[in-house]
Amino acid sequence: MALLEVKNLSIFFQGLKAVHDVSFEIAEGEIVGMIGPNGAGKTTIFNLLTNVYEPTEGEIFVEGKSTLGQPAYKMVDMGLARTFQNIRLFKDMSVIDNVKVGFHHKGRYSIAEAVFRLPPYWREEQLYEERAEEILDIFGMGDMANLPARNLPYGAQRKLEICRAIASGPKLLLLDEPACGMNASETQELMDTIRLVKDRFHTSVLLIEHDMNLVMGICERLIVLNYGQVLAQGDPEEVRNNPEVIRAYLGSEGDPNALGC
Amino acid sequence: MYFVVQLLNGLQLGAIYALIALGYTMVYGVIKLINFAHGDLMMMAAYFALIAMAKGAHPLLALAISIIMTTVLGVLIERIAYKPLRKSSRLSALITAIGVSLLLQNVAMLIWGSGAKTYPNLQASLPSFNIGHNTISSLSIITVVLAVLVMIGLYFFVEKSKVGTAMRAVSEDMEAAELMGINVNHTISATFAIGSALAALAAFLLCAAYPQVTPYIGAMPGIKAFIAAVIGGIGIVPGAMVGGFILGIIEALTKGFIPSQYSALSDAVVFAILIVVLLIKPSGIFGKVQGEKV
Secondary structure (H helix, E strand, O other): OOOEEEEEEEEEEOOEEEEEEEEEEEOOOOEEEEEOOOOOOHHHHHHHHOOOOOOOEEEEEEOOEEOOOOOOOHHHHHOEEEOOOOOOOOOOOEHHHHHHHHOHHHOOOOHHHHHHOOHHHHHHHHHHHHHHHHHHHHOOOHHHOOOEHHHOOHHHHHHHHHHHHHHOOOOEEEEEOOOOOOOHHHHHHHHHHHHHHHHHHOOEEEEEOOOHHHHHHHOOEEEEEEOOEEEEEEOHHHHHHOHHHHHHHHOOOOOOOOOOO | OHHHHHHHHHHHHHHHHHHHHHHHHHHHHHHOOOOOOHHHHHHHHHHHHHHHHHOOOOHHHHHHHHHHHHHHHHHHHHHHHHHHHOOOOHHHHHHHHHHHHHHHHHHHHHHHOOOOEEOOOOHHHOOEEEEOOEEEEHHHHHHHHHHHHHHHHHHHHHHHOHHHHHHHHHHHOHHHHHHOOOOHHHHHHHHHHHHHHHHHHHHHHHHHHOOEEOOOOOHHHHHHHHHHHHHHOOOOHHHHHHHHHHHHHHHHHHHHHOOHHHOOHHHHHHHHHHHHHHHHOOOOOOOOOOOOOO
């Protein structure tokens, strides 16, 4: 059974077919890239996957369970975590508090316990503090734990978003243009981070990206979207040489590395 | 000595303002709504405690009952009146809050009448002591200590606990918080619950000191507590506390030291201070100056 199964997914915004009859699967441990020109519906699909939007048609299954009708915050419980195209950290909070937000859905103690400081509260709080430190250490951000998130350099903010998402223990991590605005060396570091996510946390990754170096360097499979529909799926080599993809995505002739985000 | 007594009166009054201001500030911090019904919620709490005591409940039991009922009422108001407007403009929510405020006042008038009801004299049952020619009630000291303890507890709750972390996350980016697995509705309910419980405590302490209840007792303390929250920096927990105390002390000292025929001036002084603060540091004493990025 696939980890994620998207079946005939469509969403129409007042007649605009933003996503139309899209189907794909993601297996456990896979790193899949989703590419396509601007406006192809990539972020819309992320918003559908995390139940920010309700699909007009079609259904999404995580480990065989339908996500239909679940509130957005429950998607984390189902194993989906995401980052955002424009970084959306809690900037006034410390780095470690940002990571601890990722644990939030796991807590079972009540407000009363928190107010009256009962032992289960302390035990759990202590555990999350340690686990958050551990995650930051793994990603090499341990020494930044107590800084306000807004003070981090750009690349580190992107990384912290990944840490926060990983803290929720996802089975599938959705990265929305993680390399956007990064220079070459930052992108290189990002690739290491994504591999770390896969190897260390056994998390599948679905990423939207325009940076072809990153996409070709790290993705095991690509899904190409155009005008809200799947144009092609397959391994990077296959997709790169698909004449239809070249025409739709790059123009008839063009430099595949020349695309910005 | 007279000065010390007035100062203590000011601290007592300030502690009550501070408790109410904490409710304003918590709600504003999380959903950016100035809950103008908050003072009237406090008024309802005063009636709840009064009824419980009239039925023979011990004052502390009456306080507990009042806290529970006020909390439920506060959460219900959020669910019914504010939640449907969460995605509307802030102005719509603000006007709704004013509507809720008037509604509560009129409901109270309908149920309990517009006349003043006398609160049991709780202060008399507490020990008092003399400094020089002046008597000081231990109620003043209890009020101040209780308010400070509550503020410290609340500060650590917001900064350290997981629910508090969720509140801060929702405050910064509601949608992102939801996508990180935070139940936004529960978090906002928790915020209203805490604010309402503090209002109930404030009502009890207020009526213990000034033992009269009318449907309007929430209005003026509500506005002053709001001013206290703004002076301290709205949305900031310690700011509400400091703002409350500053306001209470200034009010008590103006009342104590200007001739009694001008005592109504004390309110004018309070509002004048608000204007001064808004002119000099609009974000309040503890508020961060928000630079606008262009």
